[in-house]
Each structure stands twice: as structure tokens, then as C-alpha cells.
Amino acid sequence: MGKWRQFPGAPCDNFNGYCDVFLKCRAVDADGPLSRLKNKFFSKEAILGYLAWIKEHWWAVLLMGVGLILLMAGKIYHSVVVVLGIESFRF
Numbered sequence: 001m002g003k004w005r006q007f008p009g010a011p012c013d014n015f016n017g018y019c020d021v022f023l024k025c026r027a028v029d030a031d032g033p034l035s036r037l038k039n040k041f042f043s044k045e046a047i048l049g050y051l052a053w054i055k056e057h058w059w060a061v062l063l064m065g066v067g068l069i070l071l072m073a074g075k076i077y078h079s080v081v082v083v084l085g086i087e088s089f090r091f
Contacts (some may be wrong), residue, residue, distance in 0.1 A: 012025040022028050080086050
């Protein structure tokens with residue numbers, strides 16, 4: 001039997017790679033860019049650093065939470081009054 005024609009994205013080389021748009025088998029890079037980002041931002045040292053920053057700047061975290069709540073309340077108010085035009089909701 002001859003070679004089968006693969007389509008882009010199909011597994012090849014006994015599931016060790018994927019066919020690209022030029023129908024060439026590309027090996028899967030276990031230490032690719034997404035893996036490096038995951039290891040950088042979600043490593044144990046990074047998470048301990050985040051927790052230390054939160055403990056030191058608790059007031060900033062509190063302000064961000066209040067700001068997020070106010071932003072969401074403003075968005076809901078805008079959606080009800082301005083977009084839907086419900087006048088009885090005005091203060």
C-alpha cells in the first residue's frame with residue numbers, strides 16, 4: 001500500500017507529531033512556549049511570590065475587589081437603564 005495523504009492537524013509518526021499545512025510531520029515539542037509560560041507563572045516559587053505580594057499589599061487587593069464590584073454594578077445599571085430603557089430603575 002502507498003502512503004496515505006494526511007490532512008493538516010492529523011497525527012503522524014506513530015502519534016509523535018502532527019501534520020502541518022505543508023503536509024510535513026512536525027514533532028511535538030514537550031518544552032514548547034506554552035509549557036515554558038506555565039512553568040514560569042504557575043511554579044511553586046511564583047505562587048509563593050504572589051502570596052507574599054498579597055500579604056504585603058492587602059489594601060491594594062481590597063481596593064481591586066471593591067473596584068471590580070463597582071465596575072460590575074455600573075455595567076448592570078448601564079445595561080438596564082441605557083440599553084433597555086427601563087426608566088423606573090433610575091435613582
